[in-house]
Every structure is written in structure tokens, then in C-alpha cells.
Amino acid sequence: MSVFRIDCGYQNYDWGKIGSSSAVAQYAAASNASTKIDESKPYAELWMGTHPSVPSVAVDVAEGKSTLRELIGASPEKYLHQSIIDKFGSSKELPFLFKVLSIEKVLSIQAHPDKQLAAQLHKQAPQHYPDDNHKPEMAIAVTDFEGFCGFKPLQELAVTLQTIPELNEIIGAETVEEFVSQIKPEAEIGSSDDVANRKLIQKVFGKLMNTDESVIQAKAKSLVERTSSDPELFKKIDSRLPSLIQRLNKQFPDDIGLFCGCLLLNHVDLKVGEAMFLQAKDPHAYISGDIIECMAASDNVVRAGFTPKFKDVENLVDMLTYSYESVEKQKMPLLPFAKAHGQAAKSVLYNPPIAEFAVLQTIFDKANAVQQHDSFDGPSIVICTNGTGNIKVDGSDIKKVETGYVYFVAPGVPIELESTSDDFTTYRAFVEADI
Numbered sequence: 001m002s003v004f005r006i007d008c009g010y011q012n013y014d015w016g017k018i019g020s021s022s023a024v025a026q027y028a029a030a031s032n033a034s035t036k037i038d039e040s041k042p043y044a045e046l047w048m049g050t051h052p053s054v055p056s057v058a059v060d061v062a063e064g065k066s067t068l069r070e071l072i073g074a075s076p077e078k079y080l081h082q083s084i085i086d087k088f089g090s091s092k093e094l095p096f097l098f099k100v101l102s103i104e105k106v107l108s109i110q111a112h113p114d115k116q117l118a119a120q121l122h123k124q125a126p127q128h129y130p131d132d133n134h135k136p137e138m139a140i141a142v143t144d145f146e147g148f149c150g151f152k153p154l155q156e157l158a159v160t161l162q163t164i165p166e167l168n169e170i171i172g173a174e175t176v177e178e179f180v181s182q183i184k185p186e187a188e189i190g191s192s193d194d195v196a197n198r199k200l201i202q203k204v205f206g207k208l209m210n211t212d213e214s215v216i217q218a219k220a221k222s223l224v225e226r227t228s229s230d231p232e233l234f235k236k237i238d239s240r241l242p243s244l245i246q247r248l249n250k251q252f253p254d255d256i257g258l259f260c261g262c263l264l265l266n267h268v269d270l271k272v273g274e275a276m277f278l279q280a281k282d283p284h285a286y287i288s289g290d291i292i293e294c295m296a297a298s299d300n301v302v303r304a305g306f307t308p309k310f311k312d313v314e315n316l317v318d319m320l321t322y323s324y325e326s327v328e329k330q331k332m333p334l335l336p337f338a339k340a341h342g343q344a345a346k347s348v349l350y351n352p353p354i355a356e357f358a359v360l361q362t363i364f365d366k367a368n369a370v371q372q373h374d375s376f377d378g379p380s381i382v383i384c385t386n387g388t389g390n391i392k393v394d395g396s397d398i399k400k401v402e403t404g405y406v407y408f409v410a411p412g413v414p415i416e417l418e419s420t421s422d423d424f425t426t427y428r429a430f431v432e433a434d435i
């Protein structure tokens, strides 16, 4: 069989949305009718793929239960394609892991190493860095979403450092003065001025991250009080800041993330369908909302704040790119895709600058419309996030799709998506050796 349903497992991390308010819980229950949603539990992540800790189970393919991982391992040319095996080196696993995240509380501020640094960190400290792969991630908003992504533009950082007394005191008047007087906001990327700008951000960030915990806690208390006593001060920088700081302080009281996240990083709002790609070595965190996430198969995370877990401050301060682009530049372009055509109201390709994955969104605005996907040269996974429809294989084999259903599509198989409701919406993660 070349197109079949998979039953996807989930993770109850404590930052997840609770009970049936979570898209993850809704999709997991649709995916497997025996899943009973516990209204007191968080449902954080739905995992679609071959990761050994939560492998998806193929439905109605073999007698008994077979995981997608086992099926692929038994027939890698059929399910992965030789070009994918050659390029990514595994005949058991998909190069990507596809997820849905339902976020109630902020996740840790983090960055991921590139391939070269991942190999080095894994060798030095395998207890903290479990594999030698990079972990590029892409997030597409399924509901309104907010997150942190990359350092703020230089001018905004300068104003923030000068305006917020607690941050100014942690960084120190001398370093703030050096930053404000020496930044060159007009520098071209890659120029010597740009390199110097990044060094200035690194100095500020390094000072913050190396400040004593007791000092951070005292300054954080004062900072939070100031959001009530003088909210206008914060609104000079960003009108959302006072409430953001108060909200995240309830989740992680007196945490360093209030400074490194709320004050130094871009606060990104994504509307439904907007996406951001998280470059290697760029700091980021998810704050709230439901997203579709696609990532390369890896678990390498270096953390900075909003976490009780290990923070590798030395490697973190050393590794970041310190790029300082605006929020708009952090968002991904929405592209057309020649292999998708037909009557769908929207067909959008999200194609990050890495080889492991791309995601194709298809949205219908009427029932009984059809969208063709030509055959892809690699494996793919389709999830329905809204409405109902069918997947037709060979024009005749009709597979029913409901919200939360997930299908695996083998390489080389053209499919048709057919809407049976006026809001049928799918996301298809795929990899091709040459896209």
C-alpha cells in the first residue's frame, strides 16, 4: 500500500494546552478512537514520523500493529526512495519529524547548533547533546501564535538598554554606553561593521547570562513591579511589554528569561498560515498558540531561560549568530508550488533553506473541489487540521479524511485532495532530494 493512515502518539509536557482545548488532544483522539481525552491533563505535542521514542503506527497496512518505522525499515526504497537514502544516509527514518504543538505556557528560550557544532558538542558532552545532527525548525501558525525569534534590531536594543533601569543595571552603564555609541545600524550583512555589531550584542548578552542568579532574581522582582507602577515606560519600546512580562513572570517567576526573552529578542505574532524558520544558532522560544512544526531529526538544544533544565551558558554565548533582523524579516515567504494545482482556494509552499523538509498547505473554501498533487520524489505526511475531504489515489481508491487524520504517502504517488466541507485544510510535509 502506498497511501495509508498513521496513528500518531503525543506528549503531555506541562506547557501544553489542557484537555480538549488542545488541538493536539483533538487530533490524537481523531487519529485513534480509543484515545480518551483527560480534561485535567496537558496535551503538548503530536508526533508524526519515525522517531523511536514516539513512532507513528500504521493503520490497516499489515496484520497486527506495525510502526511506520518498521514498514520503512522493511522496504526503504519503496517508502523513502533511493535518492533520499543516498542523501540523508538512513534506510529506517524520515529525514524530518512533523509535529503539532499546542502551547499554553512559554517554552524554554533556546538555540540549536549547526551540523559542525552539533558534532563537536556531541563528542564533548553526549549527556547534554544526544546526537550529532543539526535541528532546523519551522513553525506555521494554526491559530494565532506568539513567540520570540532572534535579537531585536540594533536601535530597538539601544533604546531598551537605555530605558529599562533593571536591564541597564545588570549590563552596566559602561557596556550600555559602548553599545549605544558604537553600533552601526546601516551595516551591510557580512561587512566588518556587521561583525562589530554582532560582537556588541554578544557582549551585552554574555553579561546578562553570566550575572549571578540572586542578582537576576532581585532585578526581575523590581522589573515586574515597574510594569505596574510605570507601564508607560515599557510602552515606549513595545505596547505589549508590560502584560507580556507579567504573564511570563506568572509562569516562571523572577526568571532570567524576562530579560533575555522579553527585552532582548523579537516578539513575533504570527497570524494563521504565517510561518517562521528558526535558523541554526538563533535564539527563540514559543509563547502561546497552536502550530504545525517541522524539524530535522535531532534533540540538540542549548537553553537560555524559562527552564529548570541545564543551561550551557558558555557554549550558548559563544555559538549564537547575533543576527538582529526585524520581525518581518523573520517571517517566511509564502511560495507557489508547481506540483500542486486545481481548485483549492490556497496552495502555499513553505520552503526553508535546508534540505530535510518543506511543507505544503492546501486550503479549500468550498466542498466538492479537487486539488492535484503530482508525485513527489520522496516520502511525505499529510495532516488535516480543519474540515473533511478525501484523498484519491489513482483516481479511484478513495480514502476518507477528517480533522486530525494523518496519512503517509509513499514517493512516486500522485494524489488528489477532494473537499467534502467548505473548510478542508491540510498540511503536507515532504522531502525531495532536489526541490
Ligand SMILES: [Zn+2]
Residues within 6 Å of the ligand: 110, 111, 112, 137, 278, 284
Ligand atoms: Zn527550538
